[in-house]
Amino acid sequence: METGKETLLCDASTSVDRPTVPKHYRRNVFNTLQKLSHPAVRATIKLSAERLCWPGMNKDVRKWARSCVSCQKCKVIGQNTCPLGSIKTPDAPFDHVRLDLAGPLPDSVGYFYHLTYVGRFTRWSEAVPIKGITAETVTCAFLER
Structure with missing residues (x-):
């Protein structure tokens, strides 16, 4: 596909033609997709791969998603689970x-x-x-x- 002076390349190997994003637009495209809901790394890669492509896209998206401050603040890391125990019922005020x-x-x-x-x-x-x-x-x- 030609657009004025430049040619826009598309990947036609899937059921939907995916445009190849030029290098200088990649970060902006990622930011736009990421801001939709700040999905996890795998979900962001899937979201990107369904719509567009560029060489090394998975690596770039993984790096950028892992450095997203909003995602890091909300991410739950290694929650420890322990068995439920019983807590003794206090017998008097200010006992516990x-x-x-x-x-x-x-x-x-x-x-x-x-x-x-x-x-x-x-x-x-x-x-x-x-x-x-x-x-x-x-x-x-x-x-x-």
Whole structure:
């Protein structure tokens, strides 16, 4: 197929003619396909191969997909699975307390984090603003409440 001064090559070996993408358009074409849904490496290769081609396409697509920041943030890597166990039911309030930290948060009068805790017996919860997340700071904040 000719387009003005240039010739556009197509691969006709499949049921759908796939255009051969010139070198200077390859990254842009990949970015356009990748931004559709940020599929995994294999899915991106399949998506690309169904529509177009170029020499070394699988290698390029694999490299670019693996370097996609959005994909890396969402990718679940090697989740450990362990058998379900039983957790002893607490007998009294504050017999067992769950703690969590959140932050850094926007500055609020010098406080950048908050400590949350929930009692398993009563399910009473509290959030306490704290200035730092050292073991000493967290322990003091929890024991003072």
